[in-house]
Amino acid sequence: MACLQSNVSVLAGSSGRRTQLIAGRQAVTGPVVCNLQQRQQLSPTAVVHGAAPISAFASLVPRRQTGSRCLLLAAIRTTSTRSACVARAVYHGSVMAEPGTKYAVVVAKFNSLITKGLLEGAMETFESHGVSKESVDVAWVPGSFELPVVAKSMAKSGKYAAVVCIGAIIRGATTHYDAVVSAATSGVLGASTDTGVPVIFGVLTTDDLEQALDRTGGKVGNKGGEAALTAIETATLLSKLSSEGKAASW
Numbered sequence: 536m537a538c539l540q541s542n543v544s545v546l547a548g549s550s551g552r553r554t555q556l557i558a559g560r561q562a563v564t565g566p567v568v569c570n571l572q573q574r575q576q577l578s579p580t581a582v583v584h585g586a587a588p589i590s591a592f593a594s595l596v597p598r599r600q601t602g603s604r605c606l607l608l609a610a611i612r613t614t615s616t617r618s619a620c621v622a623r624a625v626y627h628g629s630v631m632a633e634p635g636t637k638y639a640v641v642v643a644k645f646n647s648l649i650t651k652g653l654l655e656g657a658m659e660t661f662e663s664h665g666v667s668k669e670s671v672d673v674a675w676v677p678g679s680f681e682l683p684v685v686a687k688s689m690a691k692s693g694k695y696a697a698v699v700c701i702g703a704i705i706r707g708a709t710t711h712y713d714a715v716v717s718a719a720t721s722g723v724l725g726a727s728t729d730t731g732v733p734v735i736f737g738v739l740t741t742d743d744l745e746q747a748l749d750r751t752g753g754k755v756g757n758k759g760g761e762a763a764l765t766a767i768e769t770a771t772l773l774s775k776l777s778s779e780g781k782a783a784s785w
């Protein structure tokens with residue numbers, strides 16, 4: 536998780552090309568990006584919104600603020616995911632599953648040309664990240680609308696570290712697409728938050744078959760494999776937190 540420091544005031548000399556961000560009393564330098572709001576002492580002269588490398592700020596200061604100091608109110612987000620965050624404890628999941636853990640996959644038969652490919656991607660990823668085929672249960676449902684009820688049931692069994700939902704919802708001629716997408720999305724989310732077991736949304740929602748094929752081992756990768764990896768990372772994170780009494784056991 537990126538470490539966000541806010542309410543940082545940055546004082547920069549008008550002549551200096553180097554700008555040192557003063558976060559509290561600790562100087563923060565190096566690879567940071569800033570959401571900058573640059574103000575003159577009396578009124579804003581230039582407002583730079585959006586992420587900008589700190590060098591962009593330096594180029595702003597001499598041109599606009601020659602001879603005067605520039606007060607920067609900035610919320611600074613480090614680009615590192617691990618190093619700069621000062622916290623009591625930081626937790627990350629693992630990309631390798633804990634030995635012996637079981638996973639479930641609930642897959643829709645509708646558009647099975649696609650969902651079979653997504654399932655293959657998921658199984659390959661499980662295999663290469665410490666989950667043997669023998670440790671994965673696969674349940675086939677008619678369509679994506681039916682994913683949540685089966686996924687929630689399997690999650691509630693307590694037998695699985697995580698449940699992956701796989702489907703392919705492809706827009707047709709009516710608004711039925713929207714209904715199925717909405718139901719599957721909220722249903723899968725609810726299965727996760729209602730049970731405390733990670734239920735992963737590996738459901739394609741596309742405008743046409745080509746987009747779906749691109750995400751089933753095509754030029755955009757295999758979303759089934761990505762969902763399996765997400766399952767492992769989320770499950771191992773929860774396991775670590777639980778082992779330290781920092782995650783509720785449901």
Ligand SMILES: Nc1c(NC[C@H](O)[C@H](O)[C@H](O)CO)[nH]c(=O)[nH]c1=O
Nearest residue numbers: 643645677678679680702703704705
């Ligand atoms: N059109 C798609 C469906 N439709 C079927 C529904 O999921 C559901 O099975 C039916 O409404 C009965 O409850 N399902 C998909 O997975 N993908 C689609 O494109």
Ligand SMILES: CC(=O)[C@@H](O)COP(=O)(O)O
Nearest residue numbers: 705706707708709711712
């Ligand atoms: C996602 C769907 O439900 C959709 O494929 C059904 O097609 P149609 O809207 O033409 O009935």
